[in-house]
Amino acid sequence: MDLFMRYETDFLEITNSVTDRIERIPSLSGNEKRGEIEEAENEVQDAESTLAKPAASFLSMHLSHLMAAVKNHLAL
16 A cells, blocks of 8 residues: 555544544533543544645655765766
8 A cells, every 4th residue: 555545544534533532522411421521632633633644755855866866976
């Protein structure tokens, strides 16, 4: 599986889970409700982290190519 497709799959799984939790929250009360809200918040943070990964991977690949080009020119 392509790296970016894996990130997309991870993001979709997390957002689906958050959506399910949000739909359950109104029917809960007390500690169950607080726990579900906390889990949803944690998953939102996971989703944000997952969104940052493709950008970091892209930048890393781009920087590697640039560094290779610089080294190639230095060898000339």
